[in-house]
Amino acid sequence: MELRRYIIRRLIQIAIIFYVILTVLFLLFRLAPGDPVSRMVDPTMTPEDAQRLISQLGLDQPIWVQYLYYVKNFFTGNFGHSFHYGKPVVEIIWDRLPNTVLLFTTSIILSALVGVFLGKIASWHKGKATDAVLTIGALVTHTVFLPWLALIMIWLFGYKMGWFPITGMISEEVWLDPESGIFAKALDVAHHMVLPLSTLFLIHFGAYLLIMRSSMLETLKEDYIITARAKGLSEKVIRDKHAAPNAALPVVTSVGLSLAFSINGGALTETVFTWPGIGRELVFSVSHNDYPLAQASFLLIAIVVLLANLVVDVLYAYLDPRIRY
Numbered sequence: 001m002e003l004r005r006y007i008i009r010r011l012i013q014i015a016i017i018f019y020v021i022l023t024v025l026f027l028l029f030r031l032a033p034g035d036p037v038s039r040m041v042d043p044t045m046t047p048e049d050a051q052r053l054i055s056q057l058g059l060d061q062p063i064w065v066q067y068l069y070y071v072k073n074f075f076t077g078n079f080g081h082s083f084h085y086g087k088p089v090v091e092i093i094w095d096r097l098p099n100t101v102l103l104f105t106t107s108i109i110l111s112a113l114v115g116v117f118l119g120k121i122a123s124w125h126k127g128k129a130t131d132a133v134l135t136i137g138a139l140v141t142h143t144v145f146l147p148w149l150a151l152i153m154i155w156l157f158g159y160k161m162g163w164f165p166i167t168g169m170i171s172e173e174v175w176l177d178p179e180s181g182i183f184a185k186a187l188d189v190a191h192h193m194v195l196p197l198s199t200l201f202l203i204h205f206g207a208y209l210l211i212m213r214s215s216m217l218e219t220l221k222e223d224y225i226i227t228a229r230a231k232g233l234s235e236k237v238i239r240d241k242h243a244a245p246n247a248a249l250p251v252v253t254s255v256g257l258s259l260a261f262s263i264n265g266g267a268l269t270e271t272v273f274t275w276p277g278i279g280r281e282l283v284f285s286v287s288h289n290d291y292p293l294a295q296a297s298f299l300l301i302a303i304v305v306l307l308a309n310l311v312v313d314v315l316y317a318y319l320d321p322r323i324r325y
Helices: 002-031 036-040 047-056 063-075 089-124 129-143 146-160 182-219 223-230 235-247 249-264 267-272 278-287 291-319
Strands: none
Touching: 002 063, 002 291, 089 129, 089 182, 089 235, 089 249, 089 267, 089 278, 089 291, 129 182, 146 182, 146 267, 182 235, 182 249, 182 267, 223 235, 235 249, 249 291, 267 278, 278 291
């Protein structure tokens, strides 16, 4: 009952916060420098045609009228048409979203699994060479500048060695070939994923390793660990069955929020690798003042992040019996 009341209270808070975000995004894009109209109006258009286009987009209305339409359209599921593509924004987002989810969800889950495993090992060998190597390696990879690492990966493995494609997500010769089956197409996507996936893995796994190591070291000081040793349990059982599950709680929070924020596609990663996802479209829409597409992308990120925080809090209550709301 307490958990239910907590969820209801949080949902109300989320609704209020989201409405504030909705309003702030509207104002930010209208106050930003640049004019989307000048990008859309063809110089060959007559003044009448240009004015008709502006009127169709509602850009000739007062700002408060635009805001009312903006709120109404959002709650009716109408995100408008992209100024640049001339297509419904929902159609563009749903076309790009699976690509982002595929790349970033895979990288985060893989990074978390490896990071948790190595974090356990590092904490168990505290002060030894194994701990030093793993900790230093995690610090280096986690703090490296992502675009620099991505460009190094492209230059070394894509350009110099020619092992992997440098850009894009698919090869046209494979996908346009009528004889290519699903397996061949899946292998082609996986081949294109190697470089961006490896880059994201190297950037993220260090954070999970350091979080797990720190949490594990604290957990190993708890009384129930001392009791488990006194009972004669093996060190492996104590580490994997008693200490690790509790130590992994901070990692659950980190993974949950990382999955939520990954919906923006990691704008830098998708831009460098020309990966056709939400992040790349977000960068493009902002730089080209494509209000409808940019606003919808940011609102999608806001919704997922807010709900992810709620899900993580609820998961804590199930994973740790000591936590009550």
